Amino acid sequence: MIEDRTEDAEAARDESSSRAVAVCADPVRAGLRGRCPRCGQGALFDGFLKVRPACTACGLDYSTIQTGDGPASFIMQIAGFLVGFSALFVEIKFHPPMWVHLVVWLPLVVVLSLALMRPGRGLMIALQYRNQR
Numbered sequence: 458m459i460e461d462r463t464e465d466a467e468a469a470r471d472e473s474s475s476r477a478v479a480v481c482a483d484p485v486r487a488g489l490r491g492r493c494p495r496c497g498q499g500a501l502f503d504g505f506l507k508v509r510p511a512c513t514a515c516g517l518d519y520s521t522i523q524t525g526d527g528p529a530s531f532i533m534q535i536a537g538f539l540v541g542f543s544a545l546f547v548e549i550k551f552h553p554p555m556w557v558h559l560v561v562w563l564p565l566v567v568v569l570s571l572a573l574m575r576p577g578r579g580l581m582i583a584l585q586y587r588n589q590r
């Protein structure tokens with residue numbers, strides 16, 4: 458009899474913990490994937506960087522979430538660090554002509570910035586939502 462209650466309590470605990478995981482998404486994972494910071498299912502973006510008015514899955518209002526230029530400043534620092542120090546390394550190690558730097562590093566910094574912008578903005582929004590509550 459006591460064992461049955463223990464099993465029921467364990468089953469209820471397992472059920473509630475799995476429900477909690479389903480409701481509360483991992484903010485890093487949801488942000489990087491461009492998903493809702495609360496449920497992790499609905500789309501966060503409408504287009505490349507435009508944030509939707511609300512979550513399509515759980516209805517979370519995104520209008521209260523404002524990241525401003527935060528993601529862009531982090532992305533510029535990350536891309537600038539990677540490309541700047543890579544260019545410095547290549548210059549010191551191989552001494553290529555200047556046109557090689559222009560052909561390699563300028564497109565790379567643009568592509569890197571654009572590639573990081575959406576996940577960076579999603580991550581910033583998810584972390585802001587998670588830490589505001």
Ligand SMILES: [Zn+2]
Nearest residue numbers: 493496512515
């Ligand atoms: Zn949602």
